Amino acid sequence: xxxxxxxxxxxxxxxxxxxxxxxxxxxxxxxxxxxxxxxxxxxxxxxxxxxxxxxxxxxxxxxxxxxxxxxxxxxxxxxxxxxxxxxxxxxxxxxxxxxxxxxxxxxxxxxxxxxxxxxxxxxxxxxxxxxxxxxxxxxxxxxxxxxxxxxxxxxxxxxxxxxxxxxxxxxxxxxxxxxxxxxxxxxxxxxxxxxxxxxxxxxxxxxxxxxxxxxxxxxxxxxxxxxxxxxxxxxxxxxxxxx
Amino acid sequence: xxxxxxxxxxxxxxxxxxxxxxxxxxxxxxxxxxxxxxxxxxxxxxxxxxxxxxxxxxxxxxxxxxxxxxxxxxxxxxxxxxxxxxxxxxxxxxxxxxxxxxxxxxxxxxxxxxxxxxxxxxx
Amino acid sequence: xxxxxxxxxxxxxxxxxxxxxxxxxxxxxxxxxxxxxxxxxxxxxxxxxxxxxxxxxxxxxxxxxxxxxxxxxxxxxxxxxxxxxxxxxxxxxxxxxxxxxxxxxxxxxxxxxxxxxxxxxxxxxxxxx
Numbered sequence: 001x002x003x004x005x006x007x008x009x010x011x012x013x014x015x016x017x018x019x020x021x022x023x024x025x026x027x028x029x030x031x032x033x034x035x036x037x038x039x040x041x042x043x044x045x046x047x048x049x050x051x052x053x054x055x056x057x058x059x060x061x062x063x064x065x066x067x068x069x070x071x072x073x074x075x076x077x078x079x080x081x082x083x084x085x086x087x088x089x090x091x092x093x094x095x096x097x098x099x100x101x102x103x104x105x106x107x108x109x110x111x112x113x114x115x116x117x118x119x120x121x122x123x124x125x126x127x128x129x130x131x132x133x134x135x136x137x138x139x140x141x142x143x144x145x146x147x148x149x150x151x152x153x154x155x156x157x158x159x160x161x162x163x164x165x166x167x168x169x170x171x172x173x174x175x176x177x178x179x180x181x182x183x184x185x186x187x188x189x190x191x192x193x194x195x196x197x198x199x200x201x202x203x204x205x206x207x208x209x210x211x212x213x214x215x216x217x218x219x220x221x222x223x224x225x226x227x228x229x230x231x232x233x234x235x236x237x238x239x240x241x242x243x
Numbered sequence: 244x245x246x247x248x249x250x251x252x253x254x255x256x257x258x259x260x261x262x263x264x265x266x267x268x269x270x271x272x273x274x275x276x277x278x279x280x281x282x283x284x285x286x287x288x289x290x291x292x293x294x295x296x297x298x299x300x301x302x303x304x305x306x307x308x309x310x311x312x313x314x315x316x317x318x319x320x321x322x323x324x325x326x327x328x329x330x331x332x333x334x335x336x337x338x339x340x341x342x343x344x345x346x347x348x349x350x351x352x353x354x355x356x357x358x359x360x361x362x363x364x365x366x
Numbered sequence: 367x368x369x370x371x372x373x374x375x376x377x378x379x380x381x382x383x384x385x386x387x388x389x390x391x392x393x394x395x396x397x398x399x400x401x402x403x404x405x406x407x408x409x410x411x412x413x414x415x416x417x418x419x420x421x422x423x424x425x426x427x428x429x430x431x432x433x434x435x436x437x438x439x440x441x442x443x444x445x446x447x448x449x450x451x452x453x454x455x456x457x458x459x460x461x462x463x464x465x466x467x468x469x470x471x472x473x474x475x476x477x478x479x480x481x482x483x484x485x486x487x488x489x490x491x492x493x494x495x
Contacts, residue, residue: 065299161307168268175299176317179292184283185339193300196310215309224347224402224418228463237318298449347401347419 002074007032008186012063013092013147015071017171020044020088027077032069040079046088047079054082064095065102068139089148089167096147109183124152127233134154134229137220139198142166142213146174151210151241153176157220160215165200169193169213173202192223199223203230205238212237244249246363247276249357254338257352261344263322266290266337267329267360270298275334275364284322284339293326297335301328314353318342325353330361371485377492378405385469385485389478391472396489397421399464421455427471442479450474460493 019026019041023166027041037051049059069159084091128141132154135141140155140162148170155162173191180188190203199221204211212234216226245254247267255262264279264286272291279286296315304312314327325345326337334356338348382394393408401422406414428440440464445453454470457464467486471478 095479113274135260152271159308165307172296172299172303175296176315179289179296180317180319180324182292183285183289184315185324186321186342189318189320192316192318193304194313194315195304198309200307200309222403222405224396224398224404227400227402228398228404231463343426345401345419345422347397347403347415348423351416351419 002072004070004072007066007069007071009168010071012066013070013095014072016041016046016060016088016092019073021171023060024075025078026073027076027079029070029072029074030063030066030069032066035066037063041076042079042082044088045233046084048081048083048090050083057086057094059085060091061095061098064092065099073191076080089171093148093163093167095151100149124237127155127236127240128152128154131214131229131233135214135216135227136222136225137199137217139215139217139232140165140213141215143210143241144213145210146170146208160198163216165215169200169202175213190227192227194218201226201230203234205234205243210237210241245276245365247360247365250359250363251277254352254356255327258340258344258349263339263341264289264337265339267364268294268335268337270294270333270335274335277337283337289324289337289339293337295333297326297328301332311324315316316346323349324352325349327353327357328366329357334361334364378489379407381485381488381492382407385481388475389469389481390472391418391478392472393457394470395421397466399425399466399467404465418451418466418467421468423469424455425457425464425466435484452476452478454478454482456482456486460490466488 015028023044024041026041030037030042035051037049039046039060040048047055051062071117073131076164083115088231124143131141139157140160141152142162143151144166145151148167150166153162176191177188180186188204191198199216201214202211212230214226214230254265262286263281266274266277266286268274268290272294274286277286300312300315304310305331312328313357314325317324321342322339323344324339324340326335328335347356378396382396386394389487392404395403395408395414395417396405397418398404398490399422403418405414408414409442417428424443432440439458443455450473452472452474454469456467467482469478
């Protein structure tokens with residue numbers, strides 16, 4: 001049974017995320033104005049996308065910019081061909097990056113803001129580098145938006161793919177945030193994932209639009225040290241954030 | 244009272260006034276033992292939601308390449324929520340305590356009881 | 367108000383080492399209010415984590431007791447074993463963060479107060495620098 005809806009209620013990015021996470025096979029038709037694009041989901045991927053004569057990833061990036069329009073999702077319809085290899089997380093990240101780039105096209109007025117932004121981002125880089133000396137077993141750190149796009153990253157270990165950490169932890173944090181919210185369990189402050197080899201601590205900034213991630217080696221890190229530094233780091237990052 | 248419920252009761256007693264909720268949950272999101280003492284915390288809903296969270300956590304740690312998940316800790320202004328896989332990962336144990344709890348002590352308690360809970364799960 | 371600078375783990379451990387050496391203590395642990403370990407100088411890692419938990423549990427208990435007794439804030443509590451070994455906990459504030467310095471002193475007559483006070487001040491200065 002098909003599902004229909006409005007892009008003002010649910011974004012294309014969310015539709016992609018939901019269907020890929022649920023590993024659905026489905027066809028998504030999205031319309032805005034006189035344009036109509038078709039995306040096909042298969043086993044956790046966006047397998048194919050078409051918009052007029054255009055096919056593949058570029059269709060996805062275009063559709064991600066559509067904020068008004070309608071969509072129709074039909075389950076069980078297989079993709080006629082495969083034109084997209086990139087994982088869905090990568091598509092969303094690249095799509096968001098392109099949207100950001102377009103938003104910050106330099107103009108006379110905008111170029112001053114861009115310079116201020118650049119200065120602030122350098123300050124964030126410096127703060128993360130200092131954190132590396134303050135956390136036992138430090139591996140990597142970043143400042144990430146809730147769209148999964150990092151503002152700043154620093155890594156000391158080639159073992160850690162910080163891009164992957166940022167993207168994957170954003171998915172986890174979004175699900176945790178939704179769960180905590182629905183349970184009425186309070187305002188989320190941080191999420192700590194402990195694995196065999198690492199601690200990954202994500203601490204929210206007060207506005208909950210960004211968070212700071214610290215990754216540390218499980219064998220060498222002290223949790224008390226890590227949590228304390230992440231709290232203080234978050235305060236400094238909040239002050240240094242580009243406005 | 245089953246052995247599993249008995250162990251969870253011991254955990255509740257050890258945590259005293261900090262205890263909010265605890266459940267042993269299958270990865271289908273259905274709790275097989277436990278419950279909440281707080282009317283504000285729905286342990287049935289928490290069990291289902293955090294089963295999804297733990298599944299995603301396992302996928303995330305696999306994709307990042309940082310090994311199998313030991314546990315997840317969520318800190319809010321009101322609660323600590325701790326979840327950890329039991330045994331072969333077909334069940335997880337969730338525990339919610341008040342923010343006043345001594346977190347280190349709660350983690351020690353979970354370390355002490357995790358294996359016992361796994362052994363006590365009926366199979 | 368500017369955020370305090372964070373000392374490196376090495377600086378904290380160095381302070382604890384100096385204190386242990388000068389005071390002839392057997393171990394020192396710096397814990398947070400949640401009973402998690404911040405820094406330690408010890409041969410036994412498990413023991414340092416256990417001490418962090420114990421210090422935080424006792425700190426919480428003493429805060430409740432002093433409130434019930436109408437006492438001013440406690441800045442120290444100790445446990446003695448039958449051999450006379452003393453385990454001293456010194457809670458203190460760094461900004462809004464509560465930390466607890468715990469040291470193991472060889473016997474009940476062994477001086478520790480001046481040294482632990484000095485170390486606490488040094489830790490506070492490191493964070494405020």
